[in-house]
Amino acid sequence: MQDYIKLLRNIGHKRFYNKSEILFFEGEKPKMVLILLSGSIRLYKTSDTNKETTIHKIEHTSFIAEMPSFLNMPYPASAVCERDSEILEINIETLKNQCIKDSDFCFSLIASLCQKIKILENLINNNQKTLKEKIIEFLENNKENLQTLTQREIAKRLNISPESLSRTLKQLKDSNKLKIAKGKISL
Template sequence: MRKSTVLNQLPQNNSLSLERIGIFSHLTPLQCNQIEQIGIIRHYNKGEIIFYEGNQSDYFHFLIEGEVSIFKSTASTETMLIHRFRAPSLVAEVATLKQVPYPASCEAIDSSIILKIARDPFLKLLQNDPSLSIALISSLTQKISALELSLQRHSAPNAMAKVARLIRDDIGIFQRLKGIEIAHLLGITPETLSRMIKKLKSEGIIEFSKKNGLNLLSSDKLNRCCG
């Protein structure tokens, strides 16, 4: 069952959660207290929906612990995984800033803790703290880059190009995620992902093993596979 706790009602040792989020790491005790007054901590179990596509974006969501996925529903009732975020991270702040409904849904991949901060009071704090505004802009820039890479992968002409682009853009993901999760991220089946990895290995483009992960042997050959 979902739990909800107002930040200023948390035990003192939990109030340090703000310091774990880069955008808040420079705040003074007074500023942290101001955040606490407008923030709510929510605990989500694995599989719980944090917000749905089309919901009003009245809050900023700061992922303190855990991992979440952002996904869209397609006309065929399937879901397209757009991105995954690990703590600490801001989630869906673009929609909140623009005051438009969330363009995608958010689900907890595992047990997660999220700090929700009401939009209008937080924007007032931004006006009085230029460094906080700069940190938010930096986060937005990173999100835009991540979205561009995600769109590039989904627009790839074939499965091989999708896998090759992911290796090019984020080779470490093959150590962080399971094969079935990577396949879901790319919109292909686990079997197709396995075939593409085997093909890249046979052509001497990569090395891959469960023990050692994935290593790139030829950037030039990989780029030719990116389409």
């Protein structure tokens, strides 16, 4: 992918976004293909009651919402910068021409789309789990970060209320599945 980023830098232009800056809103039509070069992006949906649900977090280097760009359809979610971020913006037609010229590049793009499909599959599978299962899986997958994550951050990442997280953590603590000391969780 890094070899292709060098190539793409020649056909696109870089733009810098500040932390908390909106990249695009759900329902907007894409004007460019976007690639995150540095920083972090959070994709989210907003309910009728203005509750945000995180769909996915994107770390560099990665395409952002390439499907809506290629299909000329509105973005299915909104995107916000979680940190200062550098985005490479490429004209859609220019990128299509690059795919026609370079089949290896085209396959790299297809691989990126397949990764997004895997993310969607995980999201679907995750919705079938109980709250306890979701929390335990998250804690196991983030063992190395547990000392720096606050319970509020964990709740936000899991798209649950802090109260639900707290209640479930208490149940897990009472059944000796984890320990909580000074607000920090350990398995």
